[in-house]
Amino acid sequence: xxxxxxxxxxxxxxxxxxxxxxxxxxxxxxxxxxxxxxxxxxxxxxxxxxxxxxxxxxxxxxxxxxxxxxxxxxxxxxxxxxxxxxxxxxxxxxxxxxxxxxxxxxxxxxxxxxxxxxxxxxxxxxxxxxxxxxxxxxxxxxxxxxxxxxxxxxxxxxxxxxxxxx
Numbered sequence: 001x002x003x004x005x006x007x008x009x010x011x012x013x014x015x016x017x018x019x020x021x022x023x024x025x026x027x028x029x030x031x032x033x034x035x036x037x038x039x040x041x042x043x044x045x046x047x048x049x050x051x052x053x054x055x056x057x058x059x060x061x062x063x064x065x066x067x068x069x070x071x072x073x074x075x076x077x078x079x080x081x082x083x084x085x086x087x088x089x090x091x092x093x094x095x096x097x098x099x100x101x102x103x104x105x106x107x108x109x110x111x112x113x114x115x116x117x118x119x120x121x122x123x124x125x126x127x128x129x130x131x132x133x134x135x136x137x138x139x140x141x142x143x144x145x146x147x148x149x150x151x152x153x154x155x156x157x158x159x160x161x162x163x164x165x166x
């Protein structure tokens with residue numbers, strides 16, 4: 001519920017700024033960056049712990065909005081500082097929540113924020129995509145999400161410990 005509330009609040013603002021196509025592309029890129037960072041992190045630290053979730057994409061949207069305001073109003077503006085504060089709050093909240101024993105993938109949060117920041121930096125100041133291109137990108141983005149979930153599940157099943165009986 002928290003992810004959806006944050007996405008609804010920040011996503012509407014970012015969609016108005018970039019248009020539906022660029023917003024969808026930013027969200028998918030942030031979600032994939034979060035998943036890739038999570039996968040890489042967990043392959044080295046705890047290979048038996050695959051992670052699936054939307055929070056990397058959601059925090060990528062928050063970071064994308066901070067980046068939009070940075071590019072539009074400067075790094076010292078009140079809006080930029082406010083959204084950078086929200087980014088920090090999201091990271092700190094994830095660390096505190098995981099310290100309390102709840103399953104939170106902070107690696108996905110960092111990767112999603114990095115992906116959202118990078119894509120938003122490229123999009124700032126550009127006109128929204130044409131409607132037909134927007135539909136194609138959203139459809140392709142949806143296919144990428146489904147494919148990445150399948151890949152994640154496939155890798156996760158291969159990483160399960162093998163037990164043998166003698």
